[in-house]
Amino acid sequence: LQPLYDALEDMIPAVKLKEYMESNVIQIAPLAFMRGRTLNDAIIVLDEAQNTTTHQIKMFLTRLGMNAKMIITGDITQIDLPRSVNSGLVQALKVLKGVPGIGMVEFGKKDIVRHQLVQRIVEAYQRWDDEKKAEEQREKAEQ
Template sequence: SQNTTAEQMKMFLTRIGFGSTVVVTGDMTQIDLPSKTQSGLRHAIRVLGAVEGISFTHFGARDVVRHPLVQRIVEAYQIHEDGR
């Protein structure tokens, strides 16, 4: 979902039917859109953050369930990006 546009994400989310449950997953660190194109995931989090019935769960380096080295790699990149 991180590579959807804001328009695509809106189109998807506005088609939720009665009795439906929607789970949207994505990784904000893996957005591959052109530099001037806004991520639909990032836009949805900003626009829908206070909407009743919608919740967001953010995972970090401590949630990595791959090789232990991956957790340290994720942490190193986060420290680097936070330092910008």
């Protein structure tokens, strides 16, 4: 959960953040702690959603209560799940496409706001992945 704390500390002065946390204006909870809750009058953020399972993301999405909004972030190029486990985010993007009331925004390499080398690193990995896929296709075609 440290990345969430880091981001909050970047945006909110420490004294105010402590006050918000103590009064539960801001709550940080692991995904497993969402089960059974209905989140009303809230803005709910799920970060790193590419590493949710299909059951986890469905459970999370169904916590939406009245006057609430959900923001789900994830980078499908950085899925850390075992190969045998499907990403809940990937599935949700397909299942929920076109559902009224749900919006999706896709960012690209140009939207990276970290160190300038990060964009070049992402591009290099993309080229490498593309080359490996092309190589695998050539090998299959030769068989």
